Amino acid sequence: xxxxxxxxxxxxxxxxxxxxxxxxxxxxxxxxxxxxxxxxxxxxxxxxxxxxxxxxxxxxxxxxxxxxxxxxxxxxxxxxxxxxxxxxxxxxxxxxxxxxxxxxxxxxxxxxxxxxxxxxxxxxxxxxxxxxxxxxxxxxxxxxxxxxxxxxxxxxxxxxxxxxxxxxxxxxxxxxxxxxxxxxxxxxxxxxxxxxxxxxxxxxxxxxxxxxxxxxxxxxxxxxxxxxxxxxxxxxxxxxxxxxxxxxxxxxxxxxxxxxxxxxx
Numbered sequence: 001x002x003x004x005x006x007x008x009x010x011x012x013x014x015x016x017x018x019x020x021x022x023x024x025x026x027x028x029x030x031x032x033x034x035x036x037x038x039x040x041x042x043x044x045x046x047x048x049x050x051x052x053x054x055x056x057x058x059x060x061x062x063x064x065x066x067x068x069x070x071x072x073x074x075x076x077x078x079x080x081x082x083x084x085x086x087x088x089x090x091x092x093x094x095x096x097x098x099x100x101x102x103x104x105x106x107x108x109x110x111x112x113x114x115x116x117x118x119x120x121x122x123x124x125x126x127x128x129x130x131x132x133x134x135x136x137x138x139x140x141x142x143x144x145x146x147x148x149x150x151x152x153x154x155x156x157x158x159x160x161x162x163x164x165x166x167x168x169x170x171x172x173x174x175x176x177x178x179x180x181x182x183x184x185x186x187x188x189x190x191x192x193x194x195x196x197x198x199x200x201x202x203x204x205x206x207x208x209x210x211x212x213x214x215x216x217x218x219x220x221x222x223x224x225x226x227x228x229x230x231x232x233x234x235x236x237x238x239x240x241x242x243x244x245x246x247x248x249x250x251x252x253x254x255x256x257x258x259x260x261x262x263x264x265x
Contacts, residue, residue, distance in 0.1 A: 002254040003236065005044065006053040007141070007172060007198035007224025011035045012070055020228045026116070033228035037074055040227055041081070047232035053083045053224075053257075055111035055141065061089035064098055072105040083261065085109040085141055089117055090125040096132050103136060108261070109170075113143040114151035121156035127163050134166040139260075141196075142169060145176030145183055154179060154186040161192060168192045170222065174200045174212050184215040194260065197252070198224030201238035210242045218248040222257050 011019045016035035024031040033039050044052065054074060058064040068086040075084040086102035088095060088110060102110070110133055114121050121142070133140060144152050154176045161169060175195045176183025180203070187193050195216050201209055213221050225235040240249070 001048065003047075003049045003223065004051045004053070004254045004257050005049050005225050005227065005232065006170070006222040006257050007196050008040060008052045008054050008227040009035060009056055010037050010040060010054045010071070010074060010227075011056060013038075016228075023229065027229075029229060031228050032231045032234075035228040037078075041078070043227070043232050047236055049225075049232055049236075050254075051081055051083065052227075053085060053141070055085040056087055057111060057113045057116050058087040058089050059116055061092040064088045064092060065101070068098070068102055068105065068107060072102075072107055075106055083108060085111045087111050088129065090119050090123065090129045092129075095129055099132055099136055099138060103138070109139040109141055111141045115143060115146050115149045118151065120151055121153070122159040122163070127160060130160055130164040130167045134164050134168075139168040139170065142171060143173065143177065144171040144187075145173060145179040147178045154183040158186050158190075161190060165192065168194075170194045170196060172196050172224070173198055173226075174204075174209075174221075175216070178203075180204060180208075180212055184212055188216045194220050194222060194256070196222040196224035197239065198226035198235075199229060201235065201242070202230065206242050210244055213242070213244070213248075213252070218244070218251050219256055221252045222260075223253050 013036050020031040020035035056067045058067050071084040075082045084107045086107040088098050092098055119126055144154055144157050146152055171187055174180050174197055175187045225232050
């Protein structure tokens with residue numbers, strides 16, 4: 001069985017444990033792994049995962065270049081395993097230049113986390129960034145949804161997509177972490193929207209999760225573990241417990257993302 005994990009955070013060894021702990025504190029969830037590349041590869045091999053979409057988040061614009069260099073170097077070291085997305089902040093004074101830098105270093109999209117980065121998804125600066133990304137055909141992987149904060153509300157994502165219809169977005173956590181019952185009503189049915197199922201299956205019942213997936217369409221959903229938050233084994237087990245058809249499982253586990261990146265057979 002081929003499995004592609006489309007949501008994995010990685011960090012340099014010297015800061016990985018601290019970064020993972022910080023994420024755990026933000027969500028009040030214990031981290032299961034340490035955020036290093038070596039731990040990801042080891043846990044993934046044990047679970048049968050063959051490839052990862054790896055990324056990190058530039059909490060401030062000044063951190064973008066070092067993060068993009070790190071992700072690019074990880075992809076270069078493991079080209080058969082990793083697909084890399086860079087990061088940026090809407091406040092970056094040279095956002096177009098940084099996007100071009102990502103492209104020149106083999107990064108194939110952009111990861112944003114509005115709640116960490118403290119910007120509204122429909123803010124004019126964010127819209128300017130999304131337009132620059134769309135011009136370069138750089139897809140967006142974005143944390144969407146959190147009942148505690150206004151930054152990443154699915155409604156704001158919808159407004160941003162209306163403003164930039166050429167932007168392709170992967171809305172993480174089934175389109176709305178902690179807002180699963182509402183997010184699909186706002187985002188489902190859009191041709192430029194995909195979702196991943198990371199950090200969602202732990203909170204949803206199997207029937208409810210399957211229903212949300214089918215509201216989006218099983219052909220619009222990617223599998224993701226949200227490493228280092230959960231172990232790959234437990235996320236795969238949660239996914240396999242969903243009442244989906246074998247065809248839907250195959251689509252979500254690898255075929256949809258292979259098609260997304262142009263590698264479908």
